[in-house]
Amino acid sequence: MAAAAKAGSTRLAYFDDMGAIRSTATVISLHQEEGGRRAVVLDATIFHPQGGGQPADTGLISSAGARFLVDDARAKDGVVFHYGRFEDAAGDGRTPPELKEGQGVTLEINAERRSLNSRLHSAGHLLDSCMTNLGLNLEPGKGYHFPDGPSVEYKGVIPADQLQDKKTQLEKQANELISKGAKVLVSVFPYDEAAKLCGGALPSYISQDSTPRIVKFGDYPGCPCGGTHVADVADIGNLKVTGIRVKKGVTKVSYSVSP
Ligand SMILES: [Zn+2]
Numbered sequence: 290m291a292a293a294a295k296a297g298s299t300r301l302a303y304f305d306d307m308g309a310i311r312s313t314a315t316v317i318s319l320h321q322e323e324g325g326r327r328a329v330v331l332d333a334t335i336f337h338p339q340g341g342g343q344p345a346d347t348g349l350i351s352s353a354g355a356r357f358l359v360d361d362a363r364a365k366d367g368v369v370f371h372y373g374r375f376e377d378a379a380g381d382g383r384t385p386p387e388l389k390e391g392q393g394v395t396l397e398i399n400a401e402r403r404s405l406n407s408r409l410h411s412a413g414h415l416l417d418s419c420m421t422n423l424g425l426n427l428e429p430g431k432g433y434h435f436p437d438g439p440s441v442e443y444k445g446v447i448p449a450d451q452l453q454d455k456k457t458q459l460e461k462q463a464n465e466l467i468s469k470g471a472k473v474l475v476s477v478f479p480y481d482e483a484a485k486l487c488g489g490a491l492p493s494y495i496s497q498d499s500t501p502r503i504v505k506f507g508d509y510p511g512c513p514c515g516g517t518h519v520a521d522v523a524d525i526g527n528l529k530v531t532g533i534r535v536k537k538g539v540t541k542v543s544y545s546v547s548p
Pocket residue numbers: 341410414513514515516
């Protein structure tokens with residue numbers, strides 16, 4: 290997920306600054322969803338919408354007494370919808386103050402949740418490099434970087450009699466790289482430059498007329514990614530490989546991180 294900005298789309302402010310947990314924006318529109326749920330669309334956002342294997346940010350959008358508590362964010366056709374409800378701070382039975390179109394607002398994301406999501410996402414990418422280092426040249430597939438059981442999948446299999454060894458080696462290798470640390474580069478590049486940073490070629494789902502966003506750890510080859518990451522590999526913390534399972538030609542590596 291590394292789409293370039295389209296007209297009418299929400300500018301993804303975390304593309305430029307992943308470390309920002311506060312920002313400002315302008316309300317574009319307010320929506321009433323089924324079941325009374327509300328949604329706010331802004332011109333720009335630091336909220337990462339759920340996608341690319343990473344959960345949505347939660348937090349607060351506020352202005353002039355109106356407080357919109359964001360419990361989910363989703364992108365549709367480049368527009369980020371912030372879902373939630375207006376906080377009834379007064380609790381006097383009257384409708385709480387709401388946001389208006391055109392209003393300037395302050396955005397705050399839940400920093401702890403974001404930090405964990407970034408660590409889990411970076412850990413998933415780090416495991417890709419470790420797999421290659423161990424001579425397991427399996428093509429990375431889906432990543433699930435949610436706190437409730439994160440995993441990364443690879444096309445291809447590890448023979449059953451090697452699973453236990455590879456699990457141990459993978460974990461050791463990952464923690465070695467984490468203790469060494471490496472700068473994490475995340476940026477948008479022209480297609481050819483992006484391909485170069487990713488070892489010469491990009492996956493076919495990346496359009497040749499796009500400017501892909503690339504994440505790259507130190508000297509390792511980069512890969513296209515739309516998510517948020519730690520600033521340095523050392524920030525991932527301790528990584529545990531909790532299991533490797535091979536099923537229907539796919540190898541699934543489950544992991545966790547701790548401080
Ligand atoms: Zn990613």
